[in-house]
Amino acid sequence: MKTRKVAIIGVGHVGAHCAYSIAVQGIADEILLVDHNEQKAKSECQDLRDSIAYCPHRVKISVADFKDLEDVDVIVNSVGKIELLIANNDRLDEMDFTIKAVNGYVEKIKASGFHGVLINISNPCDIVTRQLALGLGLPRGRVFGTGTGLDTSRLLSALNRQTGIDHKSITAYMIGEHGAQQFAPWSCVSFRGMPLDEWAKTDERFQFDREALKKEAIGGGWVTFAGKHCTEYGIATTAARMVHIVLHDEKQIMPASMELCGEYGESGLFAGVPCLIGKDGVEQVIELPLTDAEKAEFHSCCEGIRKNMEHLKDIH
Numbered sequence: 001m002k003t004r005k006v007a008i009i010g011v012g013h014v015g016a017h018c019a020y021s022i023a024v025q026g027i028a029d030e031i032l033l034v035d036h037n038e039q040k041a042k043s044e045c046q047d048l049r050d051s052i053a054y055c056p057h058r059v060k061i062s063v064a065d066f067k068d069l070e071d072v073d074v075i076v077n078s079v080g081k082i083e084l085l086i087a088n089n090d091r092l093d094e095m096d097f098t099i100k101a102v103n104g105y106v107e108k109i110k111a112s113g114f115h116g117v118l119i120n121i122s123n124p125c126d127i128v129t130r131q132l133a134l135g136l137g138l139p140r141g142r143v144f145g146t147g148t149g150l151d152t153s154r155l156l157s158a159l160n161r162q163t164g165i166d167h168k169s170i171t172a173y174m175i176g177e178h179g180a181q182q183f184a185p186w187s188c189v190s191f192r193g194m195p196l197d198e199w200a201k202t203d204e205r206f207q208f209d210r211e212a213l214k215k216e217a218i219g220g221g222w223v224t225f226a227g228k229h230c231t232e233y234g235i236a237t238t239a240a241r242m243v244h245i246v247l248h249d250e251k252q253i254m255p256a257s258m259e260l261c262g263e264y265g266e267s268g269l270f271a272g273v274p275c276l277i278g279k280d281g282v283e284q285v286i287e288l289p290l291t292d293a294e295k296a297e298f299h300s301c302c303e304g305i306r307k308n309m310e311h312l313k314d315i316h
């Protein structure tokens, strides 16, 4: 029988929680932990192993190296140095570190013979995902990022608290950059087929301040960060869901950071958009029927990502 194998690169706050989330939900049979801080990897491995006896599913956890990645189905990339964000609360402050880190091991992943799906979390998410995709040279869609997946979860949570409707009965997305340059296309928000605009005509629960909810989705990460100097549960659950979708070939539509090749009139960058995800990673970018104003807003988000990408040429 085939074993479902997942590797986490970078087992800090985020990577360790991803491993835990994947383990307790029984998403994988084997989890490999890769980190240049050997003791950190060993310690997380021990702690995770200590939970298995009381988990509902069996899972094998081990410390591994880049050379062990050949038959891994999904890699989650979560390296970083989170304290770099404390001074300015700006994900770009981690860019020099994460791009250099990825440049330092992307060839090692390639050399291992890895041919699965890689999901990137490391920030700035859209730019690091592109760097990994370019470096690995796998077929399009095999490398994607969590992108606005987490921000969308925050929007769903805010919409749930505002309307009382369960998260899973709401269709809504944050799109654009996993950063300040993202927005919610309200014209595409619906509650199981009932558009938000229709509902808002008669029900005051749906007549809310849309700008305020958007800001909540964008700023929620910094609320979490303020008290613990990291974020863990939301991102770990987002990534674990994506791993589950890939391993079960679910063909679920979820926001992710994906390469745009003409979709939305954009190309040459990765951005958060709804994607159809299955065993081959992102199998299709879903083009939402945006209004003209929303299209313009999306282009301006992409311009922002492009501007941030200019710094890549200064990183050696």
Ligand SMILES: NC(=O)c1ccc[n+]([C@@H]2O[C@H](COP(=O)([O-])OP(=O)(O)OC[C@H]3O[C@@H](n4cnc5c(N)ncnc54)[C@H](O)[C@@H]3O)[C@@H](O)[C@H]2O)c1
Binding pocket: 009, 010, 011, 012, 013, 014, 015, 034, 035, 036, 037, 040, 078, 079, 080, 081, 082, 083, 091, 094, 098, 101, 102, 104, 105, 120, 121, 122, 123, 124, 125, 146, 147, 150, 178, 230, 231, 232, 235
């Ligand atoms: N995309 C999202 O929605 C989202 C959400 C939360 C955090 N993040 C990002 O995830 C990343 C990880 O966050 P964190 O809080 O776990 O950071 P952290 O500093 O706690 O952990 C980073 C880990 O990466 C390891 N590492 C660093 N360089 C490495 C290398 N070259 N090879 C192997 N391991 C290496 C470190 O030893 C450490 O264990 C950051 O970039 C953070 O900004 C993204």
